[in-house]
Amino acid sequence: MRVKIFVSLKxxxxDPQGKALEQSLHTLGYNEVRDVRMGKFVELNLQAGSREAAEVCIREMCDKLLTNPVIENFQYEIEG
Amino acid sequence: MRVKIFVSLKxxxxDPQGKALEQSLHTLGYNEVRDVRMGKFVELNLQAGSREAAEVCIREMCDKLLTNPVIENFQYEIEG
Incomplete structure (x- = not known):
């Protein structure tokens, strides 16, 4: 199954990267943009027997490697 | 309205970052993971008169600043 994981800062x-992006967008004339936040987007294929097993695996991987639980949140979507 | 933009490599x-992540996951014992791809996830607030105006604005911002159209694709979601 195809998994999409979205990691964002709490x-x-x-978020200096988001701030820099916001300033650049304002410089380009997009003044209607506010509260820009940058995060990570991870896509992967996962072989799992069931959706439940996949969810357990995804949460473990996020806690151990993909995110820093102190400062980051994650959400995920499972397709197929 | 709140906009979520997902940028991924074509x-x-x-994708060296994705490859490194995949190898690290294998080292941790997650051998059922394949085809890891890393991308960017941008969240922002956008003041626009209509959904159509917002979509035009998002596409312009992506083409000009948020993505490199030669090597990256983007998708977006608009909430509210």
């Missing part, structure tokens, strides 16, 4: 955590 | 474009 609210309140400083 | 198929066929080498």
């Amino acid at each position: 609210n309140g955590v400083l | 198929n066929g474009v080498l």
Whole structure:
């Protein structure tokens, strides 16, 4: 099954990359843009016997490697 | 309205970061993981008069700043 994982910084955590992007967008004239936050987007194929097994595996991988649980949140979608 | 933009490398474009992540997951014992691809995830607030105006704005921002159209694709979701 194809898995999409979205990692974003928690609210309140400083996001310099997002700030830089926001300033660049304002410089380009897009002044209607606010609160830009940058995150990571991971796509992978996972062989798992069931959706439940896949979810357990995804949460483990996120906690161990893909995210820093102190400052980051994650969400995921499972397709197929 | 809240906008989520997902930027991913096109198929066929080498993704060293994804490869490194895949190898690390295998080292941790997650051998059922394949084809890991890393991308970017941008969240922002956009003030626009209509959904159509927002879509035009998002596509322009992606083409000009958020993505490299030669090697990257993007998808987006608009909420609210």
